[in-house]
């Protein structure tokens with residue numbers, strides 16, 4: 001059974017969804033004013049792993065991710081670009097979707113945009129007003145923290161700390177109408193610099209605050225109470241704390257049963273920032289010649305609660321990992337033996353499947369899951385010479401089964417095979433390998449070497465195994 005780290009009690013808790021067959025997940029999505037950076041990508045890879053694993057475990061998962069397409073940054077960006085808010089944000093939304101696809105991150109089931117849910121946010125704010133949790137000041141609407149005693153429980157902040165934090169992080173010169181410095185904005189009254197970005201609503205002319213967006217959309221698509229809410233650790237306070245306050249104040253029900261936060265990304269041991277010149281988007285990484293799927297492995301293999309220290313030299317290690325999987329799949333695919341043997345491959349698979357599940361059940365202990373898979377590959381490699389086609393098929397099926405969770409093995413192997421097939425055809429390599437076998441049998445090593453050189457020119461190499469010659473990419 002899956003156990004999830006609980007940030008409030010700081011221990012692992014068994015995961016029990018509200019509906020035993022279904023799981024609702026909400027993950028905070030991108031603000032579409034720029035291409036997403038490594039820190040964001042880490043959060044999406046983490047949710048992808050969680051979601052894939054829950055599906056693998058048999059749950060019917062509904063995953064919702066919001067798109068923030070109106071806020072200070074998008075308004076500023078579109079003004080600088082001289083574009084409408086829609087044209088400006090759609091460009092970065094398209095870029096975001098491309099990034100997800102390149103990294104083999106499954107699309108969320110619902111991706112609601114803030115601008116399509118103004119009515120839901122307005123009515124949520126009205127409810128908060130009716131219950132005395134919200135008040136108007138200078139055309140804006142604020143949440144009254146003093147009325148919500150459990151405020152900040154998620155981060156375990158004492159009231160005094162909270163005030164200091166709030167002063168530091170929520171400092172906004174325009175929010176001078178607040179009753180209390182800790183109060184946060186639900187609805188931002190119209191200001192001239194907003195230009196044509198505003199909605200005329202029952203609570204006034206303006207636009208929604210960022211926090212209310214997630215509460216409104218999460219509850220619309222997952223219900224007033226749902227199972228798991230994810231996001232980067234930097235969103236824990238004030239964003240998630242505020243989401244809880246707004247939602248629970250409005251419904252009187254528990255908003256989220258499990259909170260999961262992925263840790264930060266740093267670069268070469270330092271904070272990632274544009275001013276330090278170590279700020280990466282997926283595009284930056286690809287321009288340096290790196291494969292988005294290798295970045296996926298890199299992000300995946302660090303436990304979500306550990307800080308991930310990114311460095312470009314890390315691609316070398318990840319390439320080795322990718323190669324191990326691909327070479328293993330290739331060997332399995334090249335098994336031709338049909339003779340019976342005593343090896344109990346099914347028992348081996350069952351044992352390692354159990355190990356991988358135990359690892360992932362332990363708060364997604366991905367390192368242990370990878371370690372089990374490497375052990376399995378080592379174990380099976382020992383029997384590779386005698387393995388028969390039926391056993392090989394089962395091993396391959398198991399690898400692809402686990403890849404439903406990992407999301408890179410099948411894709412990397414398909415790519416490898418595509419390239420290999422192309423070169424084999426171009427070189428007529430099958431015929432060459434056949435001639436090579438004859439030459440070797442006849443002791444004609446000059447001929448055999450000549451063929452090897454021709455294959456090498458096509459980027460191919462032959463590996464002689466007990467299962468016969470395997471043609472590989474050089």
Ligand SMILES: [Zn+2]
Nearest residue numbers: 028029214239
């Ligand atoms: Zn959010």
